[in-house]
Amino acid sequence: MGQFLPVTREEMLERGWQQPDFVYISGDAYVDHPSFGAAIITRILESRGFKVCMLAQPDWRRLDDFQRFGKPRLGFLISSGNIDSMVNHYSVSKKRRKKDSYSNNGEMGHRPDRAVIVYSQKVRQAYPDATILIGGIEASLRRLAHYDYWDDKVRKSILVDARADLLMYGMGENSIIEIAEALDSGLEARYLTYLDGTVFKVKDLSMISQDYVMLPSYHDITHDKREYAKSFGIQYRHTDHYNAKTLVEPYEGFYIVQNRPNRPLTQMEMDDTYALPYQRTYHPSYDYIPAIEEVRFSLISNRGCFGACNFCALNFHQGRIIQSRSHESLIEEAKKMIQEPDFKGYIHDVGGPTANFRFPSCQKQTRHGACPTRQCLWPQPCRQLRVDHQDYLKLLRKLRSLDGVKKVFIRSGIRYDYLMYDQDDSFFKELVQYHISGQLKVAPEHISNQVLDKMGKPHRELYEKFVQKYTQLNKEMNKNQYLVPYLMSSHPGSDLNSAIELAEYLRDIHHQPEQVQDFYPTPGTLSTAMYYTELDPRDLSPVYVAKTPKEKAMQRALMQYRRPQNYHLVYEALVLAKRTDLIGFQKKCLIKPKGQKRPLQRRS
Template structure:
């Protein structure tokens, strides 16, 4: 195995006297392309840079941060694949007992607000070494943002981390451009032009193309101004139409967000995913039983990036962008064939997808020249007439993967957009999905059924889900298969009132759905839904949005979805009484009825 150095000894064995970059991460070191650390480090290696990995360092001293000596070009710092606060706390702010991105699933191996803590510790170790932060935590906190855990608006993480440059979005191209600039002798403070980055600057440097956002002081004092700022950021998160943004802090300082990087094209994605990853966690974790997060992705294939789905609760719009790109069929087949030669491969590919599995190309050709629409969604409230709805290439990919010797089954687990499926006049994909790619149950995400809530989620109406359910059932009946649907649902989403939760419970009861997974809405940085949660307004229209913030009501909304559980009886009855629906108590509180199983 040829992992990148994790110790001074590893450096010496490679004959390195000094590394170019120390990449610090809050995750355990897993050299698999589902982990951002693996991708960035291998990309830099490809361009000739020497990278050492400092995974989950002890942040209580500078000792680990000096392990490799002074890096020649700088520190690259991320918190891991997940925001460290989401990683550590449940939606009810209870500290989690496990960490799937740590060896053995052990919790407590990274600090809260890891990007800030690691960056400040690196600065303490080497005062004048450039610090570049990136990854999901930095990307979604790149400007002033509402922080659920502090329940206040926090500054750009670039300032609190005292970093020189922040990379947002998918950072491969920006990381290489920064490395080349530093390698040429340009000081970090002078690298202010690279797309997909945020740097410190002055409002005096604004040109006619720059948009000055409401100041940090304004968005702290006024929720309306916070919403205004979010709307401007949302509409300028595109590589073609987006403008440079400046967020002032006081009279002189500002955080400058440069225009986003264009999405990587197919050939570039192929090259990145074909780099020499080991596909494993570092051997130093074997004594702990490995890294649990690798289990789900070890035999999965990433086929695409970006998502034009536009769900308001999803941060991908802000991080990966709405313009989709995919890998070639040849590249994915090559990766799958390599899996079949592994001794631990049992013949099952766990997933072939991305943010949305059945998206394989940009929503429309217009996006390639004009960028994504600023004031229009691709799928909400219904599929745009310009959208190219076509599953044919994805079907070709799945068929070629199924035909590879040594592969028994190819699953699709990363989620499909059923509204996109139903908009396709050709039902070939749905038929082959049922026939070849489902293992008893298919998980789909209607999230809710109340039109009042779906409007704020930017999800299709319940009639689309009902149509999909009927089509899925009929196809399985024709195939002679007993396969079921499991709906993913969100409780207490902005806009969801108690009466909406009652409507959802009745729908589940009438259709014999028993949801396995229910997520209480979690306000994470960077999402439209979090903006609505904080401001209690729609940032694009200014209309008021009801938000359930009372803990007791949140518990009631969640209990209504799991009305069939005896332990929820009292909460369900209290919720129905509060909603003025005592008439439904016998309907939703009768636990003498046998559970009828998941809806087919």
């Protein structure tokens, strides 16, 4: 250990291996850093004595590239990488992106569309009897039938198209150990039907001993959007290890079976995972991998998120129960960073999906899991919610007191609502005083309450109170730190009136966003189910959805109404919504009338 895994057959032979136990195929370049799922899974296997080779971004046009190491003794592990290959390749307008931050020098074109399917099929072609195990974000969020935005249709479970033996969903540390040890003992993959966090295909349900919930069939959900919404609603309520049941999805002639999610990692398991001998950088065969910049001098302190925003897939992938690392583990990793020659004294981030979550939202979650039909923060904070930033604050104080550390920033998401619910201002004050690098990014996402309700986000009034308090604290501390709101257009529930309400808010606060995010319907989110079905899967109530490219363009343009190139779209939107009162020269107006100049003011 203490070196990169073999990436060539020659490197494998130099270690004295004639055959690897596993070959890990990744859509990303090889980066041995714990922010990359491939690094975690391969290092865990290595720590248990398994021989693992890394096949990063193989040429899918050549079969021999998949035969580089020969057939592994136990199986191929296949992932698209840290990001879904379709999201990696295409913008929300389905235009091809020009850069891939997870490839050498940011070059695009080093992985195929639907990488997990393509890689799996290539392996099956090269080795028809090989064991193929798929996982990672792309497989995890497509584990059951799902609406696919790029094809604009409901696709089958990725397990079917990939022709794989088993799918691992979620973060996968526990799954990979159990699977590796079972295969090593001589069990075939087709018998591994009992493991949490896995999905498999069967023709006969008699081998399922535990209670299960039968989902609507693939035929039904492809012919009836209401059935699709029902199916997703059931899945949404079965994403927690403690209270989820096995889910069965019928197809013609077979079933796809999803076992309950894996249990959350203990703090000791989290610490052990991040203490493995990562090289903490990209393989020396590359010139430069841009994605390393965001994580190289950052610390992952937690995973999971009980914020449960409806447009976020974390609920389906990491779950709602917070898992965190100990202070000792994080400080030890920080000391390693300090020793790196390029470290300039700045820790870029200490966080996770939500930086200021350090423990489960309530004591109940540690015994019974998250409530399947209630959210912790929306529409109002649960009465059982534990609001406490003291542990996180102590951690930050320890990190910024380390020799060699000049500043500790927080750049991952801060839940401003959770921050506002804290009666103790200590963390808020120290956040403003010590942990902001010129600007704090927060995510109100919208300002219209009808849209926020469909997002699962707090109402406008709370955000405005947060802004007021943030401004006040900056003034008290003689700081000039900006607040940058993340905003989203065209989310389900947003009509033109909602978009205009947001534009008026931006006018009033004198903010013109440089970048605007259109809602991107990716698999595994409640919002995507709303987008496809125009129903809320929780209660099957109707939801307004902007689907035409023209209306989506208008909603986006309204958020940047000052840009000259957006004038005609904004004008058309205001006329269509009968809000021509916002066209004129008055202070409240968004744009001026067509072809008219502002009248000259008479001097008195």
